[in-house]
Amino acid sequence: MEFEGTERYYLSPELGxxxxxxxxxxxxxxxxxxxxxxxxxxxxxxARAFGINxxxxxxxxTFKGEELCYVYDTVLRLNDSRFGSGESGRNVNDxxxxxRFGPIGRAFLAEDRRVLLLDEIDKTDSDTQDNLLDVLExxxxxxxxxxxxxAAQHMPIIIITSNAKRELSDPFLRRCFCHYIPFPGxxxxxxxxxxxxxxxxxxxxxxxxxxxxxxxxxxxxKPPATAELLDWIGAVRSSGGNGPGAGKAVRHIGTLLKRxxxxxxxxxxxxxxxxx
Amino acid sequence: xxxxxxxxxxxxGGTAANMGTQTFGGACKDSLMLSFIQQLREAEIPISVRYxxxxxxxxxxxxxxxxxxxxxxxxxxxxxxxxxxxxxxxVFAHFFLGKGSWQxxxxxxxxxxxxxxxxxxxxxxxxxxxxxxLRTYGIEELLRQFWETLLAxxxxxxxxxxxxxxxxxxPFGHSGHVGGGMRVYGRGLHGTAxxxxxxxxxxxxxxxxxxxxxxxxxxxxxxxxxxxxxxxTELDIDETIARTAKNGGEIELVFAREFRDRLKxxxxxxxxxxxxxxxxxxxxxxxxxxxDHFKDLKxxxxxxxxxxxxxxxxxxxxxxxxxxxxxxxxxxxxxxxGDANMAPFELxxxxxxxxxxxxxxxxxxxxxxxxxxAFPASVWLNPIxxxxxxxxxxxxxRIARIFPMEDxxxxxxxxxxxxxxxxx
Numbered sequence: 221m222e223f224e225g226t227e228r229y230y231l232s233p234e235l236g237x238x239x240x241x242x243x244x245x246x247x248x249x250x251x252x253x254x255x256x257x258x259x260x261x262x263x264x265x266x267a268r269a270f271g272i273n274x275x276x277x278x279x280x281x282t283f284k285g286e287e288l289c290y291v292y293d294t295v296l297r298l299n300d301s302r303f304g305s306g307e308s309g310r311n312v313n314d315x316x317x318x319x320r321f322g323p324i325g326r327a328f329l330a331e332d333r334r335v336l337l338l339d340e341i342d343k344t345d346s347d348t349q350d351n352l353l354d355v356l357e358x359x360x361x362x363x364x365x366x367x368x369x370x371a372a373q374h375m376p377i378i379i380i381t382s383n384a385k386r387e388l389s390d391p392f393l394r395r396c397f398c399h400y401i402p403f404p405g406x407x408x409x410x411x412x413x414x415x416x417x418x419x420x421x422x423x424x425x426x427x428x429x430x431x432x433x434x435x436x437x438x439x440x441x442k443p444p445a446t447a448e449l450l451d452w453i454g455a456v457r458s459s460g461g462n463g464p465g466a467g468k469a470v471r472h473i474g475t476l477l478k479r480x481x482x483x484x485x486x487x488x489x490x491x492x493x494x495x496x
Numbered sequence: 497x498x499x500x501x502x503x504x505x506x507x508x509g510g511t512a513a514n515m516g517t518q519t520f521g522g523a524c525k526d527s528l529m530l531s532f533i534q535q536l537r538e539a540e541i542p543i544s545v546r547y548x549x550x551x552x553x554x555x556x557x558x559x560x561x562x563x564x565x566x567x568x569x570x571x572x573x574x575x576x577x578x579x580x581x582x583x584x585x586x587v588f589a590h591f592f593l594g595k596g597s598w599q600x601x602x603x604x605x606x607x608x609x610x611x612x613x614x615x616x617x618x619x620x621x622x623x624x625x626x627x628x629x630l631r632t633y634g635i636e637e638l639l640r641q642f643w644e645t646l647l648a649x650x651x652x653x654x655x656x657x658x659x660x661x662x663x664x665x666x667p668f669g670h671s672g673h674v675g676g677g678m679r680v681y682g683r684g685l686h687g688t689a690x691x692x693x694x695x696x697x698x699x700x701x702x703x704x705x706x707x708x709x710x711x712x713x714x715x716x717x718x719x720x721x722x723x724x725x726x727x728x729t730e731l732d733i734d735e736t737i738a739r740t741a742k743n744g745g746e747i748e749l750v751f752a753r754e755f756r757d758r759l760k761x762x763x764x765x766x767x768x769x770x771x772x773x774x775x776x777x778x779x780x781x782x783x784x785x786x787x788d789h790f791k792d793l794k795x796x797x798x799x800x801x802x803x804x805x806x807x808x809x810x811x812x813x814x815x816x817x818x819x820x821x822x823x824x825x826x827x828x829x830x831x832x833x834g835d836a837n838m839a840p841f842e843l844x845x846x847x848x849x850x851x852x853x854x855x856x857x858x859x860x861x862x863x864x865x866x867x868x869x870a871f872p873a874s875v876w877l878n879p880i881x882x883x884x885x886x887x888x889x890x891x892x893x894r895i896a897r898i899f900p901m902e903d904x905x906x907x908x909x910x911x912x913x914x915x916x917x918x919x920x
Binding site for chain 2: 234237238241242244245247252294295298299302390393394396397398399400
């Protein structure tokens with residue numbers, strides 16, 4: 221298997237090679253980098269390029285790890301034992317009717333090889349991450365209630381993303397291949413823009429990108445990223461007129477800057493004076 | 497070697513020559529790769545045996561047929577923190593491309609060494625490099641070819657895709673394209689390593705201080721503080737069964753709160769002025785260690801003494817208002833790291849701030865007292881060893897009267913953790 225990107229997604233040669241190395245080494249690939257660098261998108265594109273199914277886990281801070289493997293629905297079983305399972309066909313005496321598999325469980329049990337995406341792993345506790353590691357490395361987990369071991373039929377292609385809100389623990393990093401995706405430079409980003417707006421005029425693109433990188437360099441709390449750029453170009457184009465504007469006269473600034481503080485800063489209200 | 501390499505277009509032709517290169521490829525390459533790994537270690541990149549084994553597994557799988565891919569493979573296997581990208585790139589560039597100054601260049605050694613000599617002799621013998629070409633090659637080009645021959649020779653040889661016998665794709669005999677400068681050869685990936693290295697994309701993340709004191713993190717981990725928190729979402733099965741039985745089979749569900757680590761920690765770091773410079777490395781090592789242990793960990797920065805403002809970023813440009821900082825106090829642990837070494841007037845005099853634009857009229861001491869009152873669980877860690885406090889500066893002991901102060905040693909940190917624990 222060799223991953224080479226898809227027509228809607230620009231894949232830098234470096235990243236493509238990294239994906240291929242991780243797949244051949246069967247190691248989870250941890251992608252870090254600011255929002256809008258296409259970390260999550262990559263997993264979808266790998267699945268699409270290989271034509272295989274994907275299991276996706278969007279992590280929450282309340283996750284403990286186990287629910288990504290399976291959930292044992294005790295409440296439902298209690299309810300059924302008291303009131304009967306009705307026409308659902310569930311058998312109260314059979315625990316398997318009350319086990320539901322999470323993304324990891326499904327990826328392990330699947331007959332085919334799947335892409336497993338653990339999105340924004342940094343939102344979870346470090347304990348959770350450690351739990352997940354053992355599972356992912358062994359390719360198996362145990363259903364505690366019945367001491368049943370579920371082993372992966374095919375090791376999934378594991379893609380993990382992190383926005384680096386909190387640092388991940390050392391053991392976690394140790395077991396992954398880590399790649400930090402830097403924000404794309406003008407060359408790469410114009411390729412990306414062209415994938416979305418194939419007919420964009422050279423002049424407009426250049427004007428937009430100049431302004432975009434200028435804004436990014438101004439140290440806003442949430443600097444505009446790829447998604448904002450695409451929204452903005454879309455807005456500029458659909459509203460007609462000529463060019464994106466520059467300096468304080470940038471049009472549709474709301475699509476680029478989302479935080480009110482950033483907008484105030486852009487409009488020239490000096491925040492610092494208020495703090496003194 | 498696969499059948500493909502015995503292709504008739506193979507430059508030197510003979511089987512003997514190929515056999516020769518093959519045997520020399522194995523063992524010598526191992527020792528060279530090991531010395532590369534050794535250099536990474538010397539650059540203070542933490543490398544475990546596990547990584548090395550993985551790296552070799554990758555090489556055996558033929559994942560690094562050229563320098564570009566060797567670069568990526570090595571980075572994926574060895575580098576886990578973006579902080580180390582920059583130094584890794586420098587070591588790689590130095591070791592494989594002979595660039596820059598990653599400490600001692602042992603080119604003499606490599607050139608004089610048997611593997612290189614043997615390789616060169618062979619190249620000349622089988623005509624891959626002619627004596628004239630050799631003169632036009634720079635050291636870099638020669639080294640590059642040397643490495644890539646080695647790389648191409650481990651790994652799987654799938655059909656005609658190896659360097660030998662691929663006619664036009666062979667890196668040899670292409671001196672005309674080289675043109676003096678560096679050119680990293682690679683299918684589809686032309687010049688990735690080179691380009692990436694030259695950009696030095698990761699220099700901003702570089703912090704040259706890998707962490708030596710393994711046990712610091714364990715000590716700090718003892719700060720962990722598990723409490724039942726959040727909504728009652730966890731079914732307490734034992735209690736549910738007991739109550740249900742009491743109810744004569746009528747189900748009664750009992751929920752409990754989960755155990756969660758709720759500890760919040762704020763670290764306030766003195767990162768300015770010359771007085772802290774000798775201690776920055778030490779502080780940083782502690783810094784990196786404590787990161788992953790807490791529910792909520794924030795860093796703020798100040799300079800010298802506190803005058804009603806702390807900063808969110810290292811260069812101290814983004815100020816946050818004192819009120820906002822102080823208001824998080826009661827349930828947050830505060831660790832201040834600084835040498836507490838300042839001119840007495842900074843601490844004692846009204847208007848002591850060194851900054852003209854600051855309009856604070858209260859002396860530093862007052863601000864510190866206010867901070868101490870706002871954070872019941874707080875401690876000051878001083879990089880200066882305890883026994884030197886009174887010698888270094890009078891202000892240290894004055895501040896130690898406001899904040900419990902410990903030095904940045906293992907014992908000191910252990911004490912600090914106990915102090916924080918008591919005030920919980």
